[in-house]
Amino acid sequence: MTLQSSPRAFDPSGTEEFAHWLDGVRAWAGTAAPDMSGWRSGAALDLLALPVARGEGGAGAGFLATCRAFETAGEGAVLSGNNVLGGFLFAMSAHLWACQEPLLAFGTDEQRAAYLPDMMAGKVCGAFGATEDGAGSDVMSMRTRAVRTDTEGWCLNGVKTFVTNAPTADLFLVLARTSEHDSYGSLSAFLVPRSSPGLSVGSATEIVGPAGARTAVVRLADVTVGEQACLGGEGAGFAVLMHAMRHERAFILAPAVGLMAGMLRRTVEHARRRSQFGRPIATYDAVRERLVDAALHLAAAQDVLRATAGSADLDELDQARAALTKLHVSREFNALSNRLADVYGGYAMMPDTGIPQLIHDALASRFYSGTDDMQTKIIAEGLGL
Amino acid sequence: MTVDDGVLTVIREAVHKAAPAFDGDDETQLITQQVLDSLAVLKVASRLENQLGVPIRDAELLPRNFASISAMRAFLATKGC
């Protein structure tokens, strides 16, 4: 990939060059392996630099262009039969929205200089640790603690669960309690390198979706970090969490929208090829209706995702809109998966069709970045309820 | 004691709306005394944004900027209010 074909070299908003660059993303997704080689080749295309401003060394493409790129990658993966890439794109998105984006917003010049270039280049993989065994939806009840050391630093102790990218991450953005009060300023965020003594990563947690994403438990046992590891300063943890979740909820499902588009096309092909009672099942109204319903679910998901990304480009993305996007796209994702499964009949149970994976990926989307119930609460708040 | 210039009234109203039982003054420590919890801080911030037409970035949602009514006034002054 030459520099000329990178979005750094042109204005990506709807140009022919951007469409051409997206062809490269589609081709990458067709063959990329869900490992660090795939991570780095994706980064070489600028996938991890897309939303970062040019002044920060990024591609300056904005949120809408980033979503289009991840949608394209998701669709390209499915159409090439690279079924496990959906979750890998989710993992790249987790790095982008829950680690890199808070670093951009809250990082000092030194913190950004230390990590951002390597994160965008795919040399440093980021992970975000908020959830704990006893603190899921009620994340504010977390027990991981950071206490000041005598030497102008912090000592962290605790256990984080469900940490996406943990098996391969080089950098962990960890939330910890720095005050015993259960108040707004009681959490702080820390940038903890994997090499820190006392940090250990458990073996990958067995999950059925999203395929290609890996999560693990991260243990912090007397991990000491310097003052410069604290992101946003003492007490900024909740603000960091809100920033990460606002972006994650808004954009984490961009690859899933691509999976939806790809799987709809594949299922249409199946309906045209598969014959019963002497004619293609695509000629039966019941089957056609399911595929039309799936097309409606896809359009609804695409429209809301892209409108949200457009509003974020205008700096108008609030928590309620982000939560609404997550809830809506996840619902459409689940509804489409079930519609497509019916078109396959018994073959829906075969992994090769991609349907079992699609259903598991859609199920997972109801839980990560906050469950449907949590999104509903935030949207209700936004309505003034 | 800060002179009320309208902005202060908006801040006081926002705090009362988020914590109706609040009966302190402009110097009362709203966060350490747990007058405002996490959700309440977000509510105050969003009301200030709407009423004063000034965007507040996530990186500005720091405890020190919302520590008291006076602290909020000083913070908003840095944003031209």
Ligand SMILES: Cc1cc2nc3c(=O)[nH]c(=O)nc-3n(C[C@H](O)[C@H](O)[C@H](O)COP(=O)(O)OP(=O)(O)OC[C@H]3O[C@@H](n4cnc5c(N)ncnc54)[C@H](O)[C@@H]3O)c2cc1C
């Ligand atoms: C694939 C995947 C990747 C993830 N990656 C990360 C990551 O990288 N970093 C990270 O920190 N976390 C991560 N998570 C964790 C995720 O954020 C949590 O699973 C999520 O917040 C829900 O918490 P929980 O699983 O403990 O469920 P619980 O909080 O135990 O919820 C169980 C049920 O109770 C409901 N419930 C709970 N409280 C209420 C309430 N007050 N009102 C109504 N209903 C309620 C929930 O909605 C849900 O239906 C990941 C999760 C998954 C599945």
